[in-house]
Amino acid sequence: MPVSDDLLGRRAEGETLDRLLTQAKSGSGQVLVLRGEAGIGKTALLDHVSARATGFRVTRAAGVEAESAFPYAGLHQLCVPFLDRLDKLPAPQREALGTAFGMAAGPRPTRFMVGLAVLTLLAEVADEQPLVCLVDDAQWLDSMSSAVLGFVARRLLAERIALVFVLREGSNAKDRDYLDGLPELFVRGLDDADARALLESVLKGPVDGRVRDRIVAEARGNPLALLELPREAADGLDPGPLTSRIEQSFVRQIEPLPSDTRLLLLTAAAEPLGDATLLWRAAGLLGLGADPAAAAVGTGLIEFGARVQFRHPLVRSAVYRSATAVDRQRVHRALADVTDPAIDPDRRAWHRAQGTTSPDEEVAADLSNTASRAQARGGLLAAAAFLEQAAVLTPEPGRRADRELAAARAKRDAGALDASLRLLSAVEAGPPDDRRSAEIEHLRGHIAFDQRRVAEAAPLLFSAAR
Ligand SMILES: Nc1ncnc2c1ncn2[C@@H]1O[C@H](COP(=O)(O)OP(=O)(O)O)[C@@H](O)[C@H]1O
Ligand SMILES: [Mg+2]
Known part of the structure; x- marks a missing residue:
């Protein structure tokens, strides 16, 4: 079946995706990774x-750059519609998932047990009705969610489940190898005729043939470029990679807006959850009324429904990057103030930290508590990152060194040995202290042992992989 909606030139992709659904429905678990550059049409x-998933249950999650700090945030989005079935899981799996999601307190869960729990949960759902799981912008998932979803993706066998990931190429996100080796579909640009048809649909009034040709040539079939670059055509196109040119085009649409409209857009860009209630509360604090909201909608760059949605993630990044540091801090502080510390202390602490550049013990202490919670969920690297940031914001040098040391410990436990050693040097550069010196030595010993083990294990792992 060809693509039913108004997508141009996606017949082959549409067929592949329809096949995937048919096969999943008949009980053979399916996985597909859609790869391609920003704006090429993955979403x-x-x-x-x-x-097209008639008869399926559909659940969806999307990675957001700022959310990658929070362990299991992406996985939680994907599983949230099914959490009422947790009691169907065997106790160890139930406890692991509950702890990973911060819903229960238990021993630090392993990724393996969380992975098993997710498999069981999804299979439970799919027993009733076939299931489609869509994970957009997987390059921005937090690393715990990535690891677990990579595990799950390799173990869907006779389940009525289709799992589709989207991965943006060309972004410098790390930790993406968890999808390596899975079936993939590279999403390419539209052919010349379709590109011209799409361009035609957005051109207002007559446009010089040479300008059209140039846009078509430079967009290389990228639909977002075809929709956005015509705005630039009059003044000639920027040089540079396509993605940054599209982003630049969004910047130029933002710049002339009134300052309160820009501030509203910035508040939305700084709020990674797309939570409308939170946004309106923060906007209220900032003294932004209905006018900037109407003006923002008028630009077509954003939609305010139950969820706040940017036209494209490049709009979000254009808004955020083009703002001044002072404004960014201001909106993060407003977002912190409207985030309930009893319900979401971690995002509140994170916003507070983004809202300040000068050391502040209260902010640092909040972050350090967030680190402890991340650690309890099993997010060691996330915990280490929060502790490092807490250390930077800690005014008192001894306490700062303690937090750096705690970060070094968490990095070592997570296997990030070089990063751990770097932090230990920072601790040493701080105020001298016998207890810390003893622990530095102790940790270095462990790291040296880990490094030898890694070195000895490497050849074995290589030959095992062959
Ligand atoms: N095949 C297509 N035909 C027409 N418009 C498309 C097509 N693919 C994408 N678009 C439009 O191009 C823009 C960018 O697509 P999107 O799916 O958001 O890209 P990506 O997710 O790869 O960054 C969107 O406005 C989308 O509606
Ligand atoms: Mg997308």
């Missing part, structure tokens, strides 16, 4: 899958 293809 549009996910929307297509969602629209």
